[in-house]
Amino acid sequence: MYLRRAQTGPASAAPRPGAVLAALAAGQFIIMVATSIVNVALPHIRSGVGLSDSGTTWVVNAYSLAFGALLLAGGRAADLLGRRRTLIAGLALFAGSSLAAGLAASSSVLITARAVQGLGAAAIAPAALALAMELFPSGAGRGRALGVWGAVSGAGGAAGVLLGGVLTQAWGWSWIFYSVALGTVLVLAAVARLVPRTAGRKSGRFDLLGTATVSLALTCLVWGLTTARDAGWTDTRVLGSLVGAVVLLAAFVVIERRRPNALIPPRLFTTGRVATGNLLMALMGSVWIALFVFLSLYQQQVLGMSALATGLGQLPFAMTNMLGATLAPRISRRIGAGATVTAALFTEAGGMLWLSRISAHGSYLTDLLGPMSLIGLGLSIGFVQMTALSVEGVPTQDAGLAGGLVNTTRQVGGVIGLAALATLAGSVTAHASARRPHLEAVAAGYRAAFGASAAILAVSAIVALLLTRGAGHRPTSTANGRPASQPQTSDI
Numbered sequence: 001m002y003l004r005r006a007q008t009g010p011a012s013a014a015p016r017p018g019a020v021l022a023a024l025a026a027g028q029f030i031i032m033v034a035t036s037i038v039n040v041a042l043p044h045i046r047s048g049v050g051l052s053d054s055g056t057t058w059v060v061n062a063y064s065l066a067f068g069a070l071l072l073a074g075g076r077a078a079d080l081l082g083r084r085r086t087l088i089a090g091l092a093l094f095a096g097s098s099l100a101a102g103l104a105a106s107s108s109v110l111i112t113a114r115a116v117q118g119l120g121a122a123a124i125a126p127a128a129l130a131l132a133m134e135l136f137p138s139g140a141g142r143g144r145a146l147g148v149w150g151a152v153s154g155a156g157g158a159a160g161v162l163l164g165g166v167l168t169q170a171w172g173w174s175w176i177f178y179s180v181a182l183g184t185v186l187v188l189a190a191v192a193r194l195v196p197r198t199a200g201r202k203s204g205r206f207d208l209l210g211t212a213t214v215s216l217a218l219t220c221l222v223w224g225l226t227t228a229r230d231a232g233w234t235d236t237r238v239l240g241s242l243v244g245a246v247v248l249l250a251a252f253v254v255i256e257r258r259r260p261n262a263l264i265p266p267r268l269f270t271t272g273r274v275a276t277g278n279l280l281m282a283l284m285g286s287v288w289i290a291l292f293v294f295l296s297l298y299q300q301q302v303l304g305m306s307a308l309a310t311g312l313g314q315l316p317f318a319m320t321n322m323l324g325a326t327l328a329p330r331i332s333r334r335i336g337a338g339a340t341v342t343a344a345l346f347t348e349a350g351g352m353l354w355l356s357r358i359s360a361h362g363s364y365l366t367d368l369l370g371p372m373s374l375i376g377l378g379l380s381i382g383f384v385q386m387t388a389l390s391v392e393g394v395p396t397q398d399a400g401l402a403g404g405l406v407n408t409t410r411q412v413g414g415v416i417g418l419a420a421l422a423t424l425a426g427s428v429t430a431h432a433s434a435r436r437p438h439l440e441a442v443a444a445g446y447r448a449a450f451g452a453s454a455a456i457l458a459v460s461a462i463v464a465l466l467l468t469r470g471a472g473h474r475p476t477s478t479a480n481g482r483p484a485s486q487p488q489t490s491d492i
Contacts, residue, residue, distance in 0.1 A: 015193075017135055020135055020194050021135060021145055021148060022190075023190040025152045026190060027087060027191065028124075028129070029153075029156040030094070030180065031067075031094070031156070032152070032154075032156025032157050032159075033159055034098070034180050035156075036158075036160030037161070037163055037180065038059055039060075039296045040161060040310050040311060041167075042059065044168050044307075045173045049104060049110055050107060051107050057230065060114075061222075062111045062112075063114045063117050064222065065219060065226070066119050067119075068118075069218035069222060070119055070122035070215055071122045071125065071408040072404045073211045073263075074090070074122040074125070074127065074400075074404055075401040075402070076206065076207070077206070078404075083131045083400055087123070087124060087128055087191060088192060090121070090122070091120070091124060092120075094120030094180075095184035095185050097116035097117040098178075098181035098184060100116070101113035101117065102174040102175070102178040103174070122404075125404070126401070127403070128403075129387075129407070132149065133145075133399050143328075143332065143388070146328070146388050147325045147327075147328050148325070149325075150328060150383045150384035150387070151322040151326060151380065153383060154325060154380045155322050157292060158315065158317050158318030158321065161311045161314045163176065163179060163311065164311060165307040165310050165311030165312070166311060169306065205261045209255055210262060210264075211263050213251055214249070217244075217245050217252060220245035221245035221415075224245060225242075225415055225416055225418075225419035226419060227241070263401075264401065267395065267398070268398055268402065273389040273393075273467075274389075274390055274392065274394060277387070277389030277390030278390050278409040279409075279467070280345075281383075281413065282412070283460040283463065284348070284382055284383070284410075284413075285409065285410035285412075285417065286413045286414060286416055286420075287453040287456055289417065290421040290453065291352075293418065294425070294446050295372070296310055298368075299364070301439075301442060302439050316369060316372055317372045317376040320373045320377045323376075324377040325381070325384050328344075328381040328384035328385060337385050337388065337389065337468060338464065340381060341468055342461050342465045343381075345458075346461045347377060348375050348379050348382060349378075349457035349458040349461060350374060350378075351372070351374035351375035351378060352450050352457060355371040355372075355375075356447050358446060358450070359443055360439040360440040386406070389468070391403065417456070421452060424445075424449055425446055425448055425449040426445060429442050
Protein backbone atom coordinates (compact mmCIF):
# COMPACT_ATOMS: atom_id res chain seq x y z
CA MET A 1 0.00 0.00 0.00
CA TYR A 2 1.03 3.62 -0.53
CA LEU A 3 1.16 4.41 3.17
CA ARG A 4 3.51 1.54 4.06
CA ARG A 5 6.69 3.00 5.55
CA ALA A 6 10.20 1.79 4.89
CA GLN A 7 11.48 0.52 8.21
CA THR A 8 13.72 -2.05 9.83
CA GLY A 9 12.25 -1.98 13.34
CA PRO A 10 8.86 -3.00 14.70
CA ALA A 11 5.79 -2.21 12.67
CA SER A 12 4.17 1.12 13.42
CA ALA A 13 0.83 2.63 12.53
CA ALA A 14 0.86 4.38 9.18
CA PRO A 15 -0.43 7.97 9.06
CA ARG A 16 -4.04 8.36 8.00
CA PRO A 17 -4.53 9.44 4.37
CA GLY A 18 -6.35 12.56 5.57
CA ALA A 19 -3.35 13.63 7.64
CA VAL A 20 -0.99 13.05 4.71
CA LEU A 21 -3.26 15.05 2.40
CA ALA A 22 -3.41 17.87 4.96
CA ALA A 23 0.40 18.08 5.05
CA LEU A 24 0.62 18.13 1.25
CA ALA A 25 -2.18 20.68 0.89
CA ALA A 26 -0.44 22.89 3.45
CA GLY A 27 2.47 23.13 1.00
CA GLN A 28 0.11 24.42 -1.69
CA PHE A 29 -1.46 26.80 0.83
CA ILE A 30 1.85 28.36 1.83
CA ILE A 31 2.95 29.13 -1.74
CA MET A 32 -0.44 30.72 -2.49
CA VAL A 33 -0.06 32.85 0.65
CA ALA A 34 3.39 33.96 -0.52
CA THR A 35 1.93 34.86 -3.93
CA SER A 36 -0.58 37.37 -2.55
CA ILE A 37 0.78 38.44 0.85
CA VAL A 38 2.92 41.24 -0.59
CA ASN A 39 0.09 42.98 -2.49
CA VAL A 40 -1.22 45.25 0.27
CA ALA A 41 2.26 45.73 1.75
CA LEU A 42 3.93 47.07 -1.40
CA PRO A 43 3.77 50.79 -0.40
CA HIS A 44 5.44 49.95 2.95
CA ILE A 45 8.05 47.71 1.29
CA ARG A 46 8.87 50.47 -1.17
CA SER A 47 9.65 52.99 1.54
CA GLY A 48 11.36 50.37 3.71
CA VAL A 49 14.11 49.42 1.23
CA GLY A 50 14.05 52.46 -1.05
CA LEU A 51 12.47 50.97 -4.15
CA SER A 52 11.56 52.90 -7.30
CA ASP A 53 8.23 52.43 -9.07
CA SER A 54 9.68 49.78 -11.39
CA GLY A 55 11.60 48.17 -8.55
CA THR A 56 8.42 47.84 -6.51
CA THR A 57 6.74 45.81 -9.24
CA TRP A 58 9.69 43.43 -9.27
CA VAL A 59 8.97 42.42 -5.69
CA VAL A 60 5.98 40.66 -7.28
CA ASN A 61 7.47 39.93 -10.69
CA ALA A 62 10.65 38.20 -9.45
CA TYR A 63 8.59 35.59 -7.63
CA SER A 64 6.11 35.12 -10.48
CA LEU A 65 8.85 34.89 -13.10
CA ALA A 66 10.87 32.20 -11.32
CA PHE A 67 7.76 30.31 -10.30
CA GLY A 68 6.20 30.25 -13.77
CA ALA A 69 9.41 29.60 -15.70
CA LEU A 70 10.65 26.68 -13.59
CA LEU A 71 7.44 24.76 -12.83
CA LEU A 72 7.95 22.27 -15.66
CA ALA A 73 11.51 21.62 -14.52
CA GLY A 74 10.27 21.18 -10.95
CA GLY A 75 7.62 18.70 -12.02
CA ARG A 76 10.03 16.60 -14.03
CA ALA A 77 12.61 16.67 -11.26
CA ALA A 78 9.96 15.37 -8.88
CA ASP A 79 9.21 12.45 -11.22
CA LEU A 80 12.86 11.51 -11.75
CA LEU A 81 14.47 12.33 -8.40
CA GLY A 82 11.62 11.47 -6.05
CA ARG A 83 8.58 13.55 -5.16
CA ARG A 84 9.00 13.51 -1.41
CA ARG A 85 12.66 14.58 -1.50
CA THR A 86 11.90 17.24 -4.12
CA LEU A 87 9.07 18.58 -1.96
CA ILE A 88 11.27 18.69 1.14
CA ALA A 89 14.10 20.40 -0.75
CA GLY A 90 11.67 22.95 -2.17
CA LEU A 91 10.21 23.69 1.28
CA ALA A 92 13.67 24.14 2.79
CA LEU A 93 14.64 26.56 0.00
CA PHE A 94 11.34 28.40 0.35
CA ALA A 95 11.74 28.83 4.12
CA GLY A 96 15.32 30.09 3.83
CA SER A 97 14.54 32.58 1.06
CA SER A 98 11.48 33.87 2.95
CA LEU A 99 13.64 34.57 5.99
CA ALA A 100 16.21 36.31 3.77
CA ALA A 101 13.47 38.51 2.28
CA GLY A 102 12.34 39.58 5.74
CA LEU A 103 15.92 40.43 6.76
CA ALA A 104 16.68 42.27 3.50
CA ALA A 105 18.03 45.78 3.97
CA SER A 106 18.40 46.55 0.26
CA SER A 107 16.23 46.21 -2.80
CA SER A 108 18.65 43.86 -4.59
CA VAL A 109 18.67 41.38 -1.70
CA LEU A 110 14.88 41.50 -1.40
CA ILE A 111 14.25 40.93 -5.11
CA THR A 112 16.83 38.12 -5.25
CA ALA A 113 15.20 36.44 -2.24
CA ARG A 114 11.81 36.66 -3.93
CA ALA A 115 13.23 34.99 -7.05
CA VAL A 116 14.63 32.14 -4.93
CA GLN A 117 11.22 31.87 -3.28
CA GLY A 118 9.76 31.33 -6.73
CA LEU A 119 12.32 28.60 -7.39
CA GLY A 120 11.28 26.83 -4.18
CA ALA A 121 7.62 27.17 -5.09
CA ALA A 122 8.31 25.64 -8.51
CA ALA A 123 9.53 22.50 -6.74
CA ILE A 124 6.79 22.44 -4.08
CA ALA A 125 3.67 22.82 -6.23
CA PRO A 126 4.09 19.92 -8.71
CA ALA A 127 5.67 17.55 -6.19
CA ALA A 128 2.89 18.07 -3.63
CA LEU A 129 0.14 17.65 -6.23
CA ALA A 130 1.73 14.50 -7.65
CA LEU A 131 1.98 12.97 -4.16
CA ALA A 132 -1.65 13.82 -3.49
CA MET A 133 -2.76 12.20 -6.75
CA GLU A 134 -0.64 9.16 -5.93
CA LEU A 135 -2.33 8.94 -2.54
CA PHE A 136 -5.83 9.06 -4.06
CA PRO A 137 -6.30 7.08 -7.30
CA SER A 138 -9.09 8.07 -9.70
CA GLY A 139 -12.56 8.02 -8.18
CA ALA A 140 -14.54 9.72 -5.43
CA GLY A 141 -11.49 9.91 -3.19
CA ARG A 142 -9.56 11.86 -5.79
CA GLY A 143 -12.51 14.21 -6.25
CA ARG A 144 -12.56 14.98 -2.54
CA ALA A 145 -8.77 15.44 -2.53
CA LEU A 146 -8.98 17.92 -5.40
CA GLY A 147 -11.76 19.69 -3.53
CA VAL A 148 -9.38 20.16 -0.61
CA TRP A 149 -6.69 21.32 -3.05
CA GLY A 150 -9.01 23.91 -4.56
CA ALA A 151 -10.13 25.11 -1.14
CA VAL A 152 -6.63 25.66 0.19
CA SER A 153 -5.48 27.31 -3.06
CA GLY A 154 -8.25 29.87 -2.95
CA ALA A 155 -8.05 30.30 0.80
CA GLY A 156 -4.29 30.76 0.55
CA GLY A 157 -4.66 33.64 -1.89
CA ALA A 158 -7.25 35.39 0.28
CA ALA A 159 -5.39 34.60 3.51
CA GLY A 160 -2.26 36.16 2.04
CA VAL A 161 -4.07 39.45 1.49
CA LEU A 162 -5.53 39.32 5.02
CA LEU A 163 -2.22 38.41 6.67
CA GLY A 164 -0.40 41.03 4.63
CA GLY A 165 -2.73 43.72 5.93
CA VAL A 166 -2.70 42.54 9.57
CA LEU A 167 1.06 41.99 9.86
CA THR A 168 2.07 45.12 7.96
CA GLN A 169 -0.13 47.32 10.11
CA ALA A 170 0.82 45.62 13.39
CA TRP A 171 4.57 44.89 13.10
CA GLY A 172 5.80 46.08 9.73
CA TRP A 173 6.33 44.58 6.28
CA SER A 174 9.23 42.30 7.27
CA TRP A 175 6.81 40.16 9.26
CA ILE A 176 4.93 39.09 6.14
CA PHE A 177 8.07 37.20 5.13
CA TYR A 178 8.87 35.99 8.64
CA SER A 179 5.38 34.52 8.90
CA VAL A 180 5.81 32.69 5.59
CA ALA A 181 9.19 31.33 6.75
CA LEU A 182 7.69 30.09 10.03
CA GLY A 183 4.68 28.55 8.28
CA THR A 184 6.95 26.80 5.78
CA VAL A 185 9.08 25.30 8.56
CA LEU A 186 5.91 23.88 10.15
CA VAL A 187 4.82 22.42 6.80
CA LEU A 188 8.30 20.95 6.30
CA ALA A 189 8.11 19.25 9.70
CA ALA A 190 4.66 17.84 8.91
CA VAL A 191 5.75 16.53 5.49
CA ALA A 192 8.87 14.91 6.94
CA ARG A 193 6.80 13.26 9.68
CA LEU A 194 3.65 12.24 7.79
CA VAL A 195 4.43 11.76 4.10
CA PRO A 196 5.86 8.26 3.60
CA ARG A 197 8.85 7.40 1.48
CA THR A 198 7.64 6.05 -1.85
CA ALA A 199 9.34 4.88 -5.02
CA GLY A 200 12.02 7.46 -5.68
CA ARG A 201 13.87 7.50 -8.95
CA LYS A 202 11.90 6.71 -12.08
CA SER A 203 13.49 5.37 -15.24
CA GLY A 204 14.64 7.98 -17.72
CA ARG A 205 17.09 10.85 -17.96
CA PHE A 206 16.51 14.51 -17.28
CA ASP A 207 16.02 16.50 -20.49
CA LEU A 208 18.50 19.25 -19.68
CA LEU A 209 18.44 20.88 -23.13
CA GLY A 210 14.66 20.93 -23.35
CA THR A 211 14.33 22.17 -19.78
CA ALA A 212 16.82 25.00 -20.35
CA THR A 213 15.14 26.03 -23.60
CA VAL A 214 11.57 26.15 -22.27
CA SER A 215 12.67 27.78 -19.00
CA LEU A 216 14.47 30.53 -20.93
CA ALA A 217 11.46 30.91 -23.24
CA LEU A 218 9.06 31.32 -20.30
CA THR A 219 11.49 33.69 -18.60
CA CYS A 220 11.62 35.89 -21.70
CA LEU A 221 7.84 35.78 -22.03
CA VAL A 222 7.11 36.64 -18.40
CA TRP A 223 9.83 39.31 -18.25
CA GLY A 224 8.64 40.94 -21.46
CA LEU A 225 5.01 41.03 -20.37
CA THR A 226 5.70 42.34 -16.89
CA THR A 227 8.14 44.98 -18.17
CA ALA A 228 5.64 46.12 -20.80
CA ARG A 229 3.33 47.42 -18.08
CA ASP A 230 5.89 50.10 -17.17
CA ALA A 231 8.04 50.52 -20.29
CA GLY A 232 5.29 50.19 -22.91
CA TRP A 233 4.70 47.61 -25.62
CA THR A 234 6.94 49.37 -28.16
CA ASP A 235 10.02 49.35 -25.91
CA THR A 236 12.90 47.58 -27.67
CA ARG A 237 13.65 45.44 -24.59
CA VAL A 238 10.06 44.29 -24.44
CA LEU A 239 9.87 43.50 -28.15
CA GLY A 240 13.21 41.71 -28.06
CA SER A 241 12.17 39.63 -25.08
CA LEU A 242 8.87 38.60 -26.67
CA VAL A 243 10.53 37.72 -29.98
CA GLY A 244 13.12 35.71 -28.06
CA ALA A 245 10.32 33.83 -26.28
CA VAL A 246 8.71 32.89 -29.60
CA VAL A 247 12.03 31.72 -31.09
CA LEU A 248 12.91 29.68 -28.00
CA LEU A 249 9.47 28.07 -27.84
CA ALA A 250 9.77 27.08 -31.51
CA ALA A 251 13.22 25.63 -30.78
CA PHE A 252 11.77 23.73 -27.82
CA VAL A 253 9.15 22.09 -30.05
CA VAL A 254 11.85 20.99 -32.50
CA ILE A 255 14.08 19.68 -29.70
CA GLU A 256 11.28 17.72 -28.05
CA ARG A 257 10.36 15.93 -31.27
CA ARG A 258 13.87 14.47 -31.52
CA ARG A 259 14.57 13.49 -27.93
CA PRO A 260 13.60 10.09 -26.42
CA ASN A 261 13.67 11.60 -22.92
CA ALA A 262 11.58 14.67 -23.80
CA LEU A 263 10.62 17.02 -20.96
CA ILE A 264 7.00 16.93 -22.17
CA PRO A 265 6.57 13.47 -23.72
CA PRO A 266 3.76 13.04 -26.28
CA ARG A 267 2.23 10.28 -24.14
CA LEU A 268 1.15 12.97 -21.67
CA PHE A 269 -1.54 14.07 -24.12
CA THR A 270 -2.62 10.69 -25.48
CA THR A 271 -4.95 9.80 -22.59
CA GLY A 272 -7.54 11.73 -20.67
CA ARG A 273 -8.17 15.42 -21.18
CA VAL A 274 -4.80 16.91 -20.28
CA ALA A 275 -4.76 19.39 -23.18
CA THR A 276 -8.34 20.51 -22.52
CA GLY A 277 -7.73 20.98 -18.80
CA ASN A 278 -4.60 23.02 -19.37
CA LEU A 279 -6.21 25.22 -22.04
CA LEU A 280 -9.12 26.04 -19.74
CA MET A 281 -6.78 26.62 -16.80
CA ALA A 282 -4.75 29.09 -18.86
CA LEU A 283 -7.90 30.98 -19.84
CA MET A 284 -9.24 31.13 -16.30
CA GLY A 285 -5.76 31.88 -14.98
CA SER A 286 -5.53 34.92 -17.25
CA VAL A 287 -7.88 36.82 -14.93
CA TRP A 288 -7.05 35.46 -11.45
CA ILE A 289 -3.83 37.41 -10.66
CA ALA A 290 -5.32 40.62 -12.04
CA LEU A 291 -8.43 40.10 -9.90
CA PHE A 292 -6.47 40.20 -6.62
CA VAL A 293 -4.30 43.12 -7.77
CA PHE A 294 -7.18 45.29 -8.97
CA LEU A 295 -9.41 44.48 -6.00
CA SER A 296 -6.69 45.46 -3.52
CA LEU A 297 -5.90 48.66 -5.42
CA TYR A 298 -9.57 49.65 -5.73
CA GLN A 299 -10.16 49.06 -2.02
CA GLN A 300 -7.17 51.18 -0.98
CA GLN A 301 -6.85 53.81 -3.70
CA VAL A 302 -10.50 54.51 -4.47
CA LEU A 303 -12.48 53.44 -1.41
CA GLY A 304 -9.74 54.57 0.98
CA MET A 305 -9.64 51.34 2.99
CA SER A 306 -6.61 50.59 5.18
CA ALA A 307 -4.34 47.61 4.58
CA LEU A 308 -6.04 45.75 7.44
CA ALA A 309 -9.56 46.56 6.22
CA THR A 310 -8.57 45.48 2.69
CA GLY A 311 -7.46 42.10 3.96
CA LEU A 312 -10.55 41.61 6.12
CA GLY A 313 -12.73 42.64 3.21
CA GLN A 314 -11.59 39.63 1.20
CA LEU A 315 -12.71 37.09 3.79
CA PRO A 316 -16.07 36.50 2.02
CA PHE A 317 -14.12 35.57 -1.09
CA ALA A 318 -12.15 33.01 0.90
CA MET A 319 -15.31 31.58 2.48
CA THR A 320 -17.19 31.09 -0.79
CA ASN A 321 -14.00 29.76 -2.36
CA MET A 322 -13.74 27.04 0.26
CA LEU A 323 -17.46 26.31 -0.05
CA GLY A 324 -17.21 25.93 -3.82
CA ALA A 325 -14.19 23.64 -3.60
CA THR A 326 -16.07 21.44 -1.14
CA LEU A 327 -19.16 21.28 -3.35
CA ALA A 328 -17.30 20.79 -6.65
CA PRO A 329 -16.95 16.97 -6.48
CA ARG A 330 -20.63 16.54 -5.55
CA ILE A 331 -21.79 18.83 -8.34
CA SER A 332 -19.57 17.02 -10.83
CA ARG A 333 -20.99 13.64 -9.85
CA ARG A 334 -24.50 14.98 -10.46
CA ILE A 335 -24.14 16.85 -13.73
CA GLY A 336 -20.73 15.75 -15.05
CA ALA A 337 -17.34 17.45 -15.10
CA GLY A 338 -17.94 19.27 -18.39
CA ALA A 339 -21.19 20.90 -17.27
CA THR A 340 -19.62 21.76 -13.93
CA VAL A 341 -16.68 23.58 -15.55
CA THR A 342 -19.01 25.47 -17.88
CA ALA A 343 -21.34 26.53 -15.07
CA ALA A 344 -18.39 27.59 -12.90
CA LEU A 345 -16.93 29.80 -15.62
CA PHE A 346 -20.30 31.45 -16.32
CA THR A 347 -20.73 32.05 -12.58
CA GLU A 348 -17.33 33.69 -12.36
CA ALA A 349 -18.07 35.73 -15.48
CA GLY A 350 -21.28 36.97 -13.85
CA GLY A 351 -19.33 38.11 -10.81
CA MET A 352 -16.78 39.94 -12.98
CA LEU A 353 -19.58 41.62 -14.93
CA TRP A 354 -21.03 42.78 -11.62
CA LEU A 355 -17.63 44.17 -10.62
CA SER A 356 -17.50 46.14 -13.87
CA ARG A 357 -20.17 48.42 -12.34
CA ILE A 358 -17.93 49.74 -9.52
CA SER A 359 -17.70 53.52 -9.10
CA ALA A 360 -15.50 56.09 -7.43
CA HIS A 361 -18.30 56.83 -4.96
CA GLY A 362 -19.22 53.25 -4.18
CA SER A 363 -18.84 51.24 -1.02
CA TYR A 364 -17.62 47.81 -0.01
CA LEU A 365 -21.11 46.49 0.74
CA THR A 366 -22.74 47.68 -2.47
CA ASP A 367 -19.87 47.31 -4.94
CA LEU A 368 -17.71 44.42 -3.76
CA LEU A 369 -19.33 41.98 -1.31
CA GLY A 370 -21.78 40.37 -3.73
CA PRO A 371 -19.51 39.97 -6.78
CA MET A 372 -16.55 38.79 -4.68
CA SER A 373 -18.69 36.02 -3.17
CA LEU A 374 -19.94 34.95 -6.60
CA ILE A 375 -16.45 34.96 -8.10
CA GLY A 376 -15.05 32.95 -5.20
CA LEU A 377 -17.67 30.27 -5.77
CA GLY A 378 -17.09 29.99 -9.52
CA LEU A 379 -13.31 30.23 -9.29
CA SER A 380 -12.96 27.39 -6.80
CA ILE A 381 -15.32 25.01 -8.59
CA GLY A 382 -13.61 25.70 -11.90
CA PHE A 383 -10.15 25.24 -10.41
CA VAL A 384 -11.02 21.84 -8.93
CA GLN A 385 -12.52 20.48 -12.13
CA MET A 386 -9.82 21.86 -14.43
CA THR A 387 -7.12 20.34 -12.24
CA ALA A 388 -8.97 17.02 -12.37
CA LEU A 389 -9.12 17.17 -16.17
CA SER A 390 -5.42 18.11 -16.34
CA VAL A 391 -4.29 14.98 -14.46
CA GLU A 392 -6.93 12.60 -15.83
CA GLY A 393 -5.42 9.45 -17.31
CA VAL A 394 -1.82 10.54 -16.73
CA PRO A 395 0.59 7.62 -16.17
CA THR A 396 2.07 7.44 -12.69
CA GLN A 397 5.59 8.22 -13.90
CA ASP A 398 4.42 11.56 -15.33
CA ALA A 399 2.23 12.76 -12.43
CA GLY A 400 4.78 15.35 -11.28
CA LEU A 401 5.15 16.72 -14.79
CA ALA A 402 1.36 16.93 -15.17
CA GLY A 403 1.19 18.87 -11.91
CA GLY A 404 3.94 21.19 -13.08
CA LEU A 405 2.23 21.71 -16.44
CA VAL A 406 -1.16 22.69 -15.02
CA ASN A 407 0.50 25.07 -12.55
CA THR A 408 2.58 26.53 -15.37
CA THR A 409 -0.43 27.22 -17.58
CA ARG A 410 -2.25 28.91 -14.68
CA GLN A 411 0.77 30.98 -13.64
CA VAL A 412 1.86 32.02 -17.13
CA GLY A 413 -1.76 32.63 -18.13
CA GLY A 414 -2.07 34.88 -15.07
CA VAL A 415 1.02 36.89 -16.00
CA ILE A 416 -0.16 37.34 -19.60
CA GLY A 417 -3.62 38.35 -18.41
CA LEU A 418 -2.28 40.81 -15.84
CA ALA A 419 -0.05 42.48 -18.42
CA ALA A 420 -2.91 42.85 -20.91
CA LEU A 421 -5.53 43.91 -18.35
CA ALA A 422 -3.17 46.36 -16.63
CA THR A 423 -2.41 47.93 -20.00
CA LEU A 424 -6.13 48.22 -20.71
CA ALA A 425 -6.88 49.72 -17.30
CA GLY A 426 -3.98 52.17 -17.59
CA SER A 427 -5.05 53.29 -21.07
CA VAL A 428 -8.66 53.86 -20.02
CA THR A 429 -7.55 55.75 -16.90
CA ALA A 430 -5.17 57.96 -18.91
CA HIS A 431 -7.89 58.75 -21.45
CA ALA A 432 -10.50 59.46 -18.76
CA SER A 433 -8.14 61.68 -16.72
CA ALA A 434 -8.44 64.44 -19.32
CA ARG A 435 -12.11 65.02 -18.48
CA ARG A 436 -12.80 63.36 -15.11
CA PRO A 437 -11.50 63.67 -11.53
CA HIS A 438 -8.61 61.35 -10.71
CA LEU A 439 -10.52 58.77 -8.66
CA GLU A 440 -13.28 58.51 -11.26
CA ALA A 441 -10.66 57.94 -13.96
CA VAL A 442 -8.98 55.23 -11.89
CA ALA A 443 -12.34 53.53 -11.25
CA ALA A 444 -13.09 53.66 -14.98
CA GLY A 445 -9.85 51.79 -15.69
CA TYR A 446 -10.73 49.06 -13.19
CA ARG A 447 -14.24 48.79 -14.63
CA ALA A 448 -12.76 48.20 -18.09
CA ALA A 449 -10.43 45.50 -16.73
CA PHE A 450 -13.24 43.69 -14.92
CA GLY A 451 -15.49 43.94 -17.99
CA ALA A 452 -12.77 42.42 -20.18
CA SER A 453 -12.26 39.67 -17.59
CA ALA A 454 -15.97 38.87 -17.75
CA ALA A 455 -15.76 38.56 -21.54
CA ILE A 456 -12.70 36.25 -21.31
CA LEU A 457 -14.49 34.00 -18.83
CA ALA A 458 -17.67 33.88 -20.92
CA VAL A 459 -15.66 32.82 -23.96
CA SER A 460 -13.86 30.25 -21.78
CA ALA A 461 -17.22 28.84 -20.70
CA ILE A 462 -18.24 28.37 -24.33
CA VAL A 463 -14.92 26.68 -25.09
CA ALA A 464 -15.45 24.39 -22.09
CA LEU A 465 -18.93 23.52 -23.31
CA LEU A 466 -17.54 22.48 -26.69
CA LEU A 467 -14.45 20.59 -25.46
CA THR A 468 -15.75 18.77 -22.38
CA ARG A 469 -18.97 17.20 -23.65
CA GLY A 470 -19.45 13.95 -21.83
CA ALA A 471 -16.55 14.58 -19.47
CA GLY A 472 -17.09 13.02 -16.08
CA HIS A 473 -15.23 11.37 -13.26
CA ARG A 474 -14.39 7.98 -14.64
CA PRO A 475 -11.48 5.69 -13.90
CA THR A 476 -8.85 5.61 -16.58
CA SER A 477 -6.13 3.11 -17.23
CA THR A 478 -2.58 3.20 -18.35
CA ALA A 479 -1.21 1.03 -21.06
CA ASN A 480 -0.54 -1.83 -18.66
CA GLY A 481 -4.13 -1.88 -17.48
CA ARG A 482 -3.57 -0.40 -14.03
CA PRO A 483 -5.57 2.64 -12.96
CA ALA A 484 -3.84 5.92 -13.63
CA SER A 485 -1.72 7.13 -10.74
CA GLN A 486 -1.98 3.73 -9.06
CA PRO A 487 -0.04 3.83 -5.75
CA GLN A 488 3.36 2.21 -5.78
CA THR A 489 4.46 -0.21 -3.11
CA SER A 490 8.21 0.08 -3.25
CA ASP A 491 10.18 2.40 -0.98
CA ILE A 492 13.32 4.44 -1.31
